Amino acid sequence: MSVTRFNIEPFLNTLQQQRTVLTPNNRSVNVILQEYGNYQRGSRAWLRPPVFAIDIWLQQLWTAAAANGIEPFDQLRLLDRFSEQCIWTKQLDASSEQYPLLNTGLTANPVARSYHLSSQWLLFEDAALAEQQHAQDFSAFLTWCAQYRAYCKANQLIGLSDAIALLLDRLDDLEPLLPESLLLVSFTEPPPLYERLFDALATRIDVQRFSRAESKTEAGDLLFSQTSTSPGKFGRYQFPDLETEARACVDHCLEQARLDDGKHIGIIIDQGKNHEFVLRKAFDRRLKMSHCDFSPDSNPQFNLLQGSQLLADAKRVELAVKLIELNHRQVDTEKFCHLMQSAQLAGTAEELQQRIKLQLVLRRKLASTTRLSSLRTIMNRDSSNYHCPGLADQLLQFTELARRCPSHQMLQAWINLFKQQLTVFGWPGTTSSTAELRDGVQWEQALDQLAATSAIHGKVGFGSALRILKLLLKQIPRRQPFDSNLNISLMSLEEAQDFDFDTVWLLATDNNSLPSPVNPALFLPRSIQQRLAMPGSSSETQLQMCKAQLTRLSRQTAHLIISHHEYEDDLQLSCSPLIDKLTTTPWPGHSDSAASLQGERAVTLEQLQEPLWLPLEADIDAGGTGLLSNQSNCPFRAFARYRLGAEQLPAIQQGLNPMVRGSALHLALDRLSEELDTLEKIQQCPADERRQIIATSIEPAISQLRDQLPDIMTPAFAALERQRLSTLLEGFLDYETDRPEFTVSATEQSLSWSHSRLALKFRIDRIDQLGDGSLALIDYKSGKKFNYRWFDDRPDDLQLPLYQLALSAASDNVIATLIYQVNIDGVSLFGPTDNELIHPGLKLLAKTRSFNGSWSELQERWEHIVFALAEEFEQGLLAVAPTRGSQTCQYCELPALCRINERLSMRDRRDEELT
Ligand code: SF4
Structure with a gap:
């Protein structure tokens, strides 16, 4: 059944007789033509009636005058x-x-x-x-x-407003071009200039007006009071929050649509707020129950007159702009990584595996910005597994095209260049959906519009050309799909003036949004604006306009529901004073209809019971201590990382990040401990020599940084980094001086530990021999101090337990496993031990509240835990069970894979629905 959105009955004759109809905007044009199309359904062919938005008609009149050589229209270009x-x-x-x-x-x-x-x-x-x-x-x-x-x-x-004034002046010359008659539809309060134009036209041709009949009795303050002349027509409901309000609104609208699919149901929203998103969520929840897709192109349940999206937000347009941005001298590495895997680019499918590997290389090796030529050099290495000749060739052609252009040229020339460059990459690819086709048409129109401004800008550089293009794309609303079979429409109060409804739900009518806030023209004197009652000039104007809009809306609908909510986060809201005379009634709910909707339209969910164990079928010989640490923290994390090979894409280096700096410090500490490897040497080393040894220890770290980040490690940065490392190393040696006798017996010693199908390999940063011949195992850390929970049943970190277990096969002399914390906050040694000979500041096991036992008892416990976790991993436990809940997940990169957040929200939703 077709949905009637506008009653064209009163002027059907005018349309059939092909007489000109003018409306204030294209919205009204579309709805009239649509209704006329419905009326003509079944006819073999029919002429499109001449219905135009007033500005379009005036532009056509101007063009016709110019084409007929009428001065000055033929000499002026309309902007x-x-x-x-x-x-x-x-x-x-x-x-x-x-x-x-x-x-x-x-x-x-x-x-x-x-x-x-x-x-x-x-x-x-x-x-x-x-x-x-x-x-x-x-x-x-x-x-x-x-x-x-x-x-x-x-x-x-x-410009158009000056053009109207000129058209008015020269109306006599234009008389032969005017139609015999004009019907003005829905011009409720046109600005004075348009009124003057209509009056002037009326002296030359037949001008009629059509607007819905005004009813004095329901205007103004009486409209929403209990004394209204239409009792039962209005309903007012209050909800605790926006989500609950949106859900009730969606329930009601779906119920109305179910009862009669010919009804036109309107939901009036404030487009400046997130109402569209909240409603999409509520529709999705009601109709699909488990599936969430909030993109505007996803299976719509309603027509949206003007969405929140702009042309700049369309995926293909975004891609085009990112490709054009490659003309910058320095390219954003992160963006480039995303770009080169885009399925819309030619050659991606053929080189996908190499491009994935290339991305890993770029992320590890390059800084946040880089030159296109450096990128090409890397991807052209033909012996590598990230060799991408196709992409390199495209980049070469892209650069060549730009190289042939002058640095400053007309906008039209830049647009031509951009179009050629996009073709090199095969943009826009194979168009598959109508939404993409629509975006493509809008993109072409935007470029034409941009080209028309070429003469205004004159010659510009690439940066200005790109800025103007982006500015335009951010001003064009993305065209919304319109499905004439959908009977629910989302729109603003202003847009709703052009439609008829069976039911309207006015959402979130609090005192901040109804009437809408004052919005005067910024550069005009306020007093004059207020005197002329210009739109947005004063609260009084806004109030009157809002009352008039609500009055019209109430006439255009059979049933009007007005709702509001009490809280927005912590902020308490009051309802709009315009509706406070209307009594609030409790929301009756729609439980029956909701149930039937679920039955009719909800997706059937299939329950799958996933296995909890997948035993290991092959040996694993990589993983280090991280494998068991991850198993201890979350079995699924260990399974995903070490059996599925899931890993997060490395983050692009933003300057010198803590990891890079940490590994530089590590290297410097190694070199220093090799040189000054006993307490005696440190104590006897003269100050000058000590400074020299520190400086020498730092140099390998600086060259490592330079290799990793050639663009960042300029001489100035290198000097700063030398200064930072030297301060840290000085502090480290001071701390070492306070220790009792020790000798560094090994640095970076390789160890391995195996059990059944697991063979783990790792390196101990340092092994110290103490005065009594016993050994302390040391790991350097440069970050913030961390609670490793060594005494828990599932420790956070199994590095030290594994070190001592691996070394205990060769020596029974290990008396401590320690962390050497070296950072800007200070230097400290900590970790479990019974031995007082390591450092006077070290807290001994006997004083630890969380473990009640000796070092040898702790070793036994650790051994038991390590073997139990190794067994668990081999047996393939893959439970999504973070040991310390959200704390464990906080820095984990796999929530998209384990879906912990979705599980938790489904659980919360189930709980909520049960209550
Ligand atoms: S996000 Fe949490 S539950 Fe998911 S894998 Fe990581 S630690 Fe486990």
Whole structure:
């Protein structure tokens, strides 16, 4: 059944007789044509009636006049909004010395708005204007207006509001081009300039108006009171929060749609808030129960007149802009990594495996920005497994195209270059969906619009060309799909004025949104705006406009529900004063219909019982101490990492990150401990010599950093890093001096430990022999101090337990396993031991509250834990069971794989539904 969104009955004759109909906007045009199409359903062919938005009709009139050689229309080019904005930006830039602005591009918009409003409200004819000229903002505005007009005159350009004034003046010349009659539909309160135009037209042709009948009895304050003339027409409900409100709204609308699929159901939202997202969530939850897809292209349950998305947000457009950005001297490495695996680029499928490996190399080796030439060099290494000749060739062609262009050229030339460069990458790829086709058409139109501003900008560099392109893409709303079979529509209160409804739900009507806040034109005198009752100029205007809109809405619908919620986070909200006379009733709910909806439309969920154990079938000889530490923390994490090979993509280096600096310090400490390997040597080393040894120990670390990050390790950075390492090494030696006798007996010693199918290999940073011949195993750490929970049943870290277990096969003399913490906060040694000979500050086991036993008892316990965890891993326990809950998951990179968050939210939802 077709849904009636607008009753065209009263002017059906006009449409059938092909007489011209004008509306305030394209929205109304579309809905009228749609209804006319429904009316004509079954006819073999029918003519599109001449229904136009007023601005489009005026542009057509101008073009016809120009085509007929009528002066001055044939000499002036009509500007679109974006071209006008570009001219304003140019004028603001030109006067920046007199009127300095932080961002001329951003200021151009409110200046252009002020200009349009002043033209539409005939402000420049207002006698009171002269008194306001001393105001600083207004005087700046007048200067910019004069410059704008002078520029347009010199370049034979004209903006739309100036064009209307000119059309009005020359209406006599245009008379042969005017239609016999005009029907004005839905012009409720047109600005004075349009009124003047309509009056002038009415003196020459037949001009009629159509608007829905006004009813005096239901206007104004009485509208939503209990004394309303239509009792039962309104309902007011209050909910604790927005989510509950949205769910009730969705239940109600789906129920209405189920009862009658010919009904038009409106949900009025505030587009400045996140209502669209919350409603999508509520629809998804109600209809699918477990599946969440909030993208605007996903299976819609409603028509959205204007979504929150802009053309810049469309995936293919984003991809095009990222490709164009490769023209920058320095390329963002992270973005490039994403880009080269895009399925929309030619050659990705053929080189996918190599590109994945290339990404790992780039992430490990390169800094956050890099040159395109460096990227090409890396991917051209033909003996490597990340050799990507196809991609390298595309980059070469891309660069060659740019190289042939001058650094400054006209915008049109930049657009041509961008188009050629995109072709090199095979953009936009094979178009598969109508949404992508729509985006593609909008992209082409945007480029044409941009090209039309070429003369305004003159010759520009690449940075400016890209900035203007991005600015335009952020101003174009992404076209929404429209399904005429869907009977629920989401729209703003203003948009709703152009439709008829069977039911409307007005969501979130709190006092901040109804009436909408004051929004005056920034550069026009407030007093004049208020006197002329310009839109947004005062709270009184907003109130009157809101009342009028609500009145119209109530006439256009059979049933109007108004709701609001009490809390937004911690903030308590009050309902809009416009509806507070209407009594709140408890929400009746729709449990029956919700159940039937689930039955009709919900996805059937299949329950799969996953195995909890998958025994190891092959030997594992890689993994180090991390394998058992991960098993201890979360069995699934160990399974995913060491059996599935799941790993997080390495993060791109943002400068010198803590890991890189930590490994540099590690290396420097190794070199220092090899040189000054006894207490005696440290104590007897003269200050100069000590400084020299420290400096020599640091150099291998600096060259390691230079190899890893050639772009970052400039001489200045290297000097800073030398200074940092030298301070840390000085502090380290001071701490060593306080220790009783010791000798460094080994550094970086390789060890292995095996059990059944597991063979783990690792390195101990350092082994010290103490005065009594016993051994202490040491691991350097440069980060913040951490609780390793060595005494728990499932310790956080099994590095030290494994060290002592591996070494105990060769020596029974190990009396301590220690962490040597060296960082900017200080130097310290800590770890379990009974022995007092290591450092006077070390806390002994006897004083540890969390373990009640001796070092040998701890060794026994650790041995038991290590073997138990190794058995667990071999038997293949893969439970998603983080040992310390969210604390364990906090730094884990696998939540997307184990789906812990989804499990927790499903559990919460089940609990919530049960209650
Ligand atoms: S996120 Fe938590 S539950 Fe998931 S694998 Fe990591 S530690 Fe385990």
